[in-house]
Amino acid sequence: MADNMEIAQVNLHHAAAASAVISSRFTAEKLGTLLIQEPWVYRGEVQGLKTEVNKVIWHLSSERPRTCIVVRSNIDFFCISEFLTQDLVAVQARDTEGKDFVLASAYFPGETATAPPEAVERLVEHCRLHKLPLIIGCDANAHHTEWGSSDCNVRVSILPKISSTGKPSYVGAL
Template identity: 70%
Template sequence: MEVAQVNLHHASAASAVIVKRFISDNLSILLIQEPFVFKGEVRGLNSRRSKVIWGPSSERPRSCVVVRADIDFFCISEFLTQDLVAVQVKDKEGSDFVLASAYFPGETTTAAPPSILSLVEYCRRNNLPLTLGCDVNAHHTEWGSTDCNVKGESLLEFIISNNMSIENVICEPTFVTSVRREVLDITLSNDNMIGLISQWRVSKEPSLSDHRIIRFALRVKVADKPPTRTPRNTNWGIFRP
């Protein structure tokens, strides 16, 4: 299955670009940070082929997940916040794995929000593979930043202490403007996801955001969503004795 990750910087045009890519490339899941929001709702990411999930409408969503409509999944409600959305997906072997989108607020001093700590622990406790696409707003040369800051040092300590892996390769900038090139977006995975992520890369295609689109593949075959039956379309005659 193909996954894309991107910070849309609240832009409707960037939303249109990623939806077009989602449909044309038959992507399975989008991990989105800073989506375009209007009147408390994520806009511009809906299509007939997908389901968009975000947190409480009382807060401006800074993360969301888009899942292809035919995939069997459920949203983990305890990890549904303004800055975190996690979904649990079934594969064809009957196992589950978790994909999550997270935004780490730049104004906070802690590297990983408490909800991220809880999600990592949930996956560890339930032996679930976890992939976390996030805008960390933290610098460290370990994932390709041009320098290190206190928040980056703290985040690296969190990554190491929880036996997580950084999937970024080649130190390719994920945040690019006319005056700055930096790595602010990273993809993390836990021990159970080892060997399942491949082809991680920063796309060269225009995103119409100051963040680039990240693409990667998961070596899993997702289960199809069970068919639903509409009562009014049911031929009840075949059930009569």
């Protein structure tokens, strides 16, 4: 059973230095889980996040995974393989009270016209059917001038859609 279930979300923008910083914070702050988008990848492998106190989960057969989850080794979890893609990683974990919940790290490709991706919609439905709380950390590629972007895009409207379909939670970025 995990002593610490703190969860953080971050987009690393494929940077080795950002990976080193978040890995150091994960260890120093004794975080439980990291939901990561755009990890540093070299030769099809997520780099810079593995330590002796954690496990890193990503879609191993993807040449360029755009998401991964880092889980502290003392947390009871398993990967939900039907929701394991280049752009989505989901794990089912157990909290300190013995209750199961689902953690997901998702990347919504900016080049696609629709969002959220079908795999995320299926994950939300899976959690609703099995009455599992869902925590999603994602890069939705949504832009809005109120967030400091230079423009607005239609992606802004997808966040209420996800939050109204099964009550997932959102994790703030570091």
